[in-house]
Amino acid sequence: MKNGHLSSWAKNVAPSPTLAVDAKAKALKAAGEDVCGFGAGEPDFDTPSFIKEACGQALTDGKTKYAPAAGIPALRDALAKKYLEKGVLNEKNPSQVVLSPGGKYSCYMAILATCGHGDEVIIPAPYWVSYPEMVKLAGAKPRIVFAGDNQGFKVTPAQIEEVITPASRMIILNSPSNPTGSLYSRKEMEAIVELACSHDLLIMSDEIYEYLLYDNAEHFSPASFSAEAADRVITVSGFSKTFSMTGWRLGTLVANPEISKAVADLQSQTTSNATTFAQFGALAAMENWDLSMKAVQGMLLHFDRRRLKLLQGLNAIAGMSCQRSEGAFYLFPNISSYGLSSEEFSARLLEKEKVAVVSGHAFGAEGYIRLSYATSDEVIESGLTRIQRFCTNLD
Numbered sequence: 001m002k003n004g005h006l007s008s009w010a011k012n013v014a015p016s017p018t019l020a021v022d023a024k025a026k027a028l029k030a031a032g033e034d035v036c037g038f039g040a041g042e043p044d045f046d047t048p049s050f051i052k053e054a055c056g057q058a059l060t061d062g063k064t065k066y067a068p069a070a071g072i073p074a075l076r077d078a079l080a081k082k083y084l085e086k087g088v089l090n091e092k093n094p095s096q097v098v099l100s101p102g103g104k105y106s107c108y109m110a111i112l113a114t115c116g117h118g119d120e121v122i123i124p125a126p127y128w129v130s131y132p133e134m135v136k137l138a139g140a141k142p143r144i145v146f147a148g149d150n151q152g153f154k155v156t157p158a159q160i161e162e163v164i165t166p167a168s169r170m171i172i173l174n175s176p177s178n179p180t181g182s183l184y185s186r187k188e189m190e191a192i193v194e195l196a197c198s199h200d201l202l203i204m205s206d207e208i209y210e211y212l213l214y215d216n217a218e219h220f221s222p223a224s225f226s227a228e229a230a231d232r233v234i235t236v237s238g239f240s241k242t243f244s245m246t247g248w249r250l251g252t253l254v255a256n257p258e259i260s261k262a263v264a265d266l267q268s269q270t271t272s273n274a275t276t277f278a279q280f281g282a283l284a285a286m287e288n289w290d291l292s293m294k295a296v297q298g299m300l301l302h303f304d305r306r307r308l309k310l311l312q313g314l315n316a317i318a319g320m321s322c323q324r325s326e327g328a329f330y331l332f333p334n335i336s337s338y339g340l341s342s343e344e345f346s347a348r349l350l351e352k353e354k355v356a357v358v359s360g361h362a363f364g365a366e367g368y369i370r371l372s373y374a375t376s377d378e379v380i381e382s383g384l385t386r387i388q389r390f391c392t393n394l395d
């Protein structure tokens, strides 16, 4: 073909580097290599069995047909109840809740429904790899604001204000954060919401790690701060991380009625409903909340132990410094003292020691690497030994 087969969208999109690292590690493993994988962005536990059983029952009962594009009514209702309790909704209005095939898709819909050509979207870095690509796919422009470990990986309102222009449309927040595990306090979050209000900006709040918290940390939904905040915040979450349901593909979005309807309409033309019987599994998770939270506490016990083990081990390596995470299941150590780019560091680490980590470059943070501690204690122990050896041999 003279003009090529691909659109400008397809030509310019970068493939997900986190999925790529994970695929490479899995391929090496399949080839018989002894790989320590810290690349995975998913819990290493199975979905709690009562959730799987509810899904199995739904299949048996013939819940195998299309559902409404925005989700089955009972699940939207259960989620509306949760968000009313969190203060994200000020009345129980299930029509403001939209289910999708994954939190990733909900993020994309939030951006696509509200941002377009000529708009700028402010993205704090280190960021989740997909945000800038999604913004570009919507025809809008990402504006990156960087916060390093010296400021706890959290941007200040002053930093955001500096990049606000008349074209600014939205700020993306992700707390707890992938890749850093940092968590905004209520006060820090309130200051950013105030700024968004005064400059008439939307906020997309990606709360996919809302229940994965350590050290008694507390998560705050910016939409719960005021009626004005609720009007301009789009709250995204999902079942993947909390309930170890990554393969189920179930995301959630809560927004004002106008945006929710637009998102439901966009979904009705691009994907239709999230898998019907999967939604019945999620419904069981919502309707048996005590059981669900017990399962989450069980996972957190393991995550927390591994977090502290990995944190201590990384900080014991000369030249490496790592901030304590407060949520999610990632650590994001600073490796800039070794004089290698993040890409080189992670490529050589995989080649020499068969340790898979993700380069900070992928998250807009040169000089860092991301390690997921959603992996076994044995992998963490062996991985630490190898990383230490690798770093020692560098100088």
Ligand SMILES: *Cc1c(COP(=O)(O)O)cnc(C)c1O
Residues within 6 Å of the ligand: 041, 101, 102, 103, 104, 105, 107, 128, 174, 177, 178, 206, 208, 237, 238, 239, 240, 241, 246, 249, 250, 251
């Ligand atoms: C994993 C993740 C998501 C969404 O995951 P899904 O599996 O699509 O629900 C969204 N945001 C962040 C920051 C994530 O890490």
